[in-house]
Amino acid sequence: MEPTVYRIALAGLGNVGGSLLSILHQESESLQTRYGVKFKLTGVAELGGGAINDEGLDLGLLLNTLSAKSKVSTLPDIGRPGMQASELLALAKPDFLLEATPVNLKDAEPSLSNIRAALNASVHVVLANKGPAAVAFNELAEISDMGKGWGKNFGDLAEAIHTEIRPKLRFSACVAGSLPAINLGWRDLAGCQITRLEAVFNGTTQYIIRAMEDGQSYDSALADAQRRGIAETDPSLDVDGWDAAAKLVIAANSVLGQSTQLSDVDRQGIRDLTLKDLQEASNNGLRMVPVATAVLVDGAYQLSVRPTPLPLDHPLSRLTPDEMGVVYYSRDVDRLSAASSEPGPEPAAAAMLRDMLDIIRSQSIH
Ligand SMILES: NC(=O)C1=CN([C@@H]2O[C@H](COP(=O)(O)OP(=O)(O)OC[C@H]3O[C@@H](n4cnc5c(N)ncnc54)[C@H](OP(=O)(O)O)[C@@H]3O)[C@@H](O)[C@H]2O)C=CC1
Numbered sequence: 001m002e003p004t005v006y007r008i009a010l011a012g013l014g015n016v017g018g019s020l021l022s023i024l025h026q027e028s029e030s031l032q033t034r035y036g037v038k039f040k041l042t043g044v045a046e047l048g049g050g051a052i053n054d055e056g057l058d059l060g061l062l063l064n065t066l067s068a069k070s071k072v073s074t075l076p077d078i079g080r081p082g083m084q085a086s087e088l089l090a091l092a093k094p095d096f097l098l099e100a101t102p103v104n105l106k107d108a109e110p111s112l113s114n115i116r117a118a119l120n121a122s123v124h125v126v127l128a129n130k131g132p133a134a135v136a137f138n139e140l141a142e143i144s145d146m147g148k149g150w151g152k153n154f155g156d157l158a159e160a161i162h163t164e165i166r167p168k169l170r171f172s173a174c175v176a177g178s179l180p181a182i183n184l185g186w187r188d189l190a191g192c193q194i195t196r197l198e199a200v201f202n203g204t205t206q207y208i209i210r211a212m213e214d215g216q217s218y219d220s221a222l223a224d225a226q227r228r229g230i231a232e233t234d235p236s237l238d239v240d241g242w243d244a245a246a247k248l249v250i251a252a253n254s255v256l257g258q259s260t261q262l263s264d265v266d267r268q269g270i271r272d273l274t275l276k277d278l279q280e281a282s283n284n285g286l287r288m289v290p291v292a293t294a295v296l297v298d299g300a301y302q303l304s305v306r307p308t309p310l311p312l313d314h315p316l317s318r319l320t321p322d323e324m325g326v327v328y329y330s331r332d333v334d335r336l337s338a339a340s341s342e343p344g345p346e347p348a349a350a351a352m353l354r355d356m357l358d359i360i361r362s363q364s365i366h
């Protein structure tokens, strides 16, 4: 049987975007045989340019161009110097817009405008960039399938399914890459009252703290994380706790059903953490972990991000330097946890593919 062809456009060709191209290239056959789908990449955008081909861009050529540290906009015929990501919709005419540009937690631009335009044009959106979901979750939910059937509006799910087919918005890669933090909370704990969420949502700070424990300096551990491609384009977002706070905000809005913004998170980074702090925790039989927490108090979730000493048998204390993890506590399922090993950006790219397939599967239900 012929595969169903989906046109896709990708903004951002860095660590995550490049890894996604690589996965789509390697898995092209298997996506056709296992899922009956073929993704045709009709446009890509990087800073200051892009490439367009209505017949589908050659993924091998794009990957070679990126490996050679060249700009795809310089490629003959298909290259579009000066093109903006905002032009992808009109030029690539995608069914899916994939977003892997750097985070802007102030106003999420220019990504937010591009995503809004895509959803308003009934184009499905898959995010790795957490800015738009952290800054404007409610607005994006209203113009996508997230507006009903998620969080507190769960009662409207039947109406959503029967009366509307909205463009879909998926963002599981935004909340700790391949860690199924969102899916676990929303899908696998559906119907449960979540009383507490604890997570290591930031791989860079987890890596730095574990490396410091092993005697490495803070600066050298951060440089390692940057080399591995897991740190943010601006790494102060990691070490000052903004990245984990943004992920917590997305989880609070989507899974916990609490309308939340970044200023609601009590946030402390790891810049001031010393070896002495780590040793003190260890002397008390504890381990310092960069924890994001949401705890239900008097009907509302209190949110915080801070390095926290945890008992050694806590699921988050047992994570390796490359792992992130999430633990949900609920009145019904006592404790549910997951961990993912993410030594580089590839698992986040795999999470974007997971979201694309999830959209296709859920469409076939409607
Ligand atoms: N790295 C990781 O492990 C993970 C990252 N994420 C998120 O994914 C996103 C991308 O991260 P990562 O790949 O590491 O970042 P990089 O800095 O490696 O790549 C960013 C890419 O976006 C391009 N870009 C920058 N500004 C624009 C713009 N205005 N329009 C179009 N393209 C633009 C850059 O182009 P140029 O190279 O020309 O500057 C580059 O190709 C971030 O939002 C991050 O938070 C999510 C999960 C994990």
Ligand SMILES: N[C@@H](CC=O)C(=O)O
Residues within 6 Å of the ligand: 174, 176, 177, 201, 202, 203, 204, 205, 230, 231, 232, 238, 243
């Ligand atoms: N910088 C982040 C990666 C993307 O979310 C991290 O260190 O976890």
